[in-house]
Amino acid sequence: MKILYGMPNTRSFRALWALEEVGAEYRYQLVDLGKGAGQTPEFRAMNPAGKLPVLVDGKLVLSESAAICSYLAECYPHTGLIPEPGTADRARYNQWCFFALTELEQPLWTMAKHKFALPKEYRVRDVLETAAFEFKRAAQVLDAGLADRYFLVGDRFSMADLLVVHILSWARVSRVKHGFSRLDDYRERMIQRQAWQRAVAIESEKTGGTE
Ligand SMILES: N[C@@H](CCC(=O)N[C@@H](CS)C(=O)NCC(=O)O)C(=O)O
Numbered sequence: 001m002k003i004l005y006g007m008p009n010t011r012s013f014r015a016l017w018a019l020e021e022v023g024a025e026y027r028y029q030l031v032d033l034g035k036g037a038g039q040t041p042e043f044r045a046m047n048p049a050g051k052l053p054v055l056v057d058g059k060l061v062l063s064e065s066a067a068i069c070s071y072l073a074e075c076y077p078h079t080g081l082i083p084e085p086g087t088a089d090r091a092r093y094n095q096w097c098f099f100a101l102t103e104l105e106q107p108l109w110t111m112a113k114h115k116f117a118l119p120k121e122y123r124v125r126d127v128l129e130t131a132a133f134e135f136k137r138a139a140q141v142l143d144a145g146l147a148d149r150y151f152l153v154g155d156r157f158s159m160a161d162l163l164v165v166h167i168l169s170w171a172r173v174s175r176v177k178h179g180f181s182r183l184d185d186y187r188e189r190m191i192q193r194q195a196w197q198r199a200v201a202i203e204s205e206k207t208g209g210t211e
Helices: 012-022 041-046 065-075 088-117 127-145 159-173 181-190 194-207
Strands: 002-006 026-030 054-057 060-063
Touching: 002 012, 012 065, 012 159, 012 194, 026 194, 041 054, 054 065, 060 065, 065 088, 065 159, 088 127, 088 159, 127 181, 159 181
Parallel strands: 002 026
Antiparallel strands: 002 054, 054 060
16 A cells, blocks of 8 residues: 655645545555654655655655656556656646746745745845746746646646646745736636545645645
8 A cells, every 4th residue: 555654734735636636545644844753764764855745655665746646647547647658748748747846836935945944044035026026927837828728738637737736726825926817717627626625635634724
């Protein structure tokens, strides 16, 4: 059985949602980062970065949320959550996954780091405005990409949508505005998925909160 090491309201939600999308059998192992559980020797043996999520599947110990989502999609090909390798759709899928992590998420992460995640002495409040500007610029690219589309790739939901929707949700709870109503509508459509709702319910059970 697969084991997901995660904590509510972190990027491990992506892996949790992905597990629900593919219908995998898994156990959710809570790692309380606030209590230093990411820094224990046991956890760092799995992920030297001490970060969540980590997925254990037999002998495979995998970190990086996007890698976990793509891996799960490949393990359950009948779900169609990742396009076939070597196709234009797969190339486009990769494009959006890399965009999600390097362009859309990074400004949000920069804001989070400089508001609370970094030790106080490393926080620079002046970068917040720049990061907000960068987030809007990335959102504009996403908005254009969705201009005539229901999903990011082809005519079905993929893990690329999952990553991007998680990031848009992160912006929403952090009250970071992008100003594109099409992105709000897109997010709203995607979170109607039953797997998203099950993942939210699982996290809520653990915390009383939602992602
Ligand atoms: N690029 C990684 C980032 C993982 C990451 O930064 N996770 C955060 C939670 S959202 C974490 O575990 N932070 C703990 C720490 O920085 O010590 C991914 O997408 O999985």
